[in-house]
Amino acid sequence: MSQLEIELKQLKTEVVNMWSLVHSQMVKSNIALVNFDKDLAREVVSREKRVNGSELKIDRDCENIFALLTPVAVDLRFVLAVLKINSNLERIGDIAEGVAKHILSADKPFKKELLKETDTINMYDEAINILEDTLSAFENEDTALARSVFQKDEFLDKINIRAAESTIRYIKEYPEDIQQALHNLSIIRKLERVGDQAKNIAEETIFYVEAKVLKHNTKQ
Secondary structure, three states, X not given: OOHHHHHHXXXXXXXXXXXXXXXXXXXXXXXXXHHOOXXXXXXXXXXXXXXXXXXXXXXHHHHHHHHXXXXXXXXXXXXXXXXXXXXXXXHHHHHHHHHHHHHHHOOOOOOHHXXXXXXXXXXXXXXXXXXXXXXXXXXXXXXXXXXHHHHHHHHHHHHHHHHHHHHHHHHHHOHHHHHXXXXXXXXXXXXXXXXXXXXXXXXXXXXXXXXXXXXXXXXX
């Protein structure tokens, strides 16, 4: 095995570990929301430093591979894709942290009626599923699975579009919960961005495997 092959294998391991860390952050912030677990929310905020540290390490390793080993063809596409995927994963980590901060700012548990009316839990579950699908697509070089992410992102978009109307409906019925409802609306806006980041990751996986650039392409 060449030095380049060794470095690429290690880089793939690092980015998969980063994926797992971000996935854990998303799952824990979801549990913290449902159970109003402020200790778990604090853990998510604290662990964000690990996400940032992983991002910096992967960026440095990519730069070293470019500088010292001059990859070409599929190897070059792989490193370029990892650079962008790494950035998208860090942003999803930021989103999980942002949700956790909303939980910490809330003064009482989020009511089940609110979460149901706004479809927040279904949205959270789908956001986590999309993150899992992008990892599987990347690890297995499965571009069909990567493309399925585009449609799943639309599901998140639809909930986000309905969010303002459903939040207004809820506030009219439960005006005493206006602060909680606004926190929840902000969480929905953040979850919608998980879909955007996952879509970017899917595009990079397709670029790496098929050498096709889908950015700004409406015929994905």
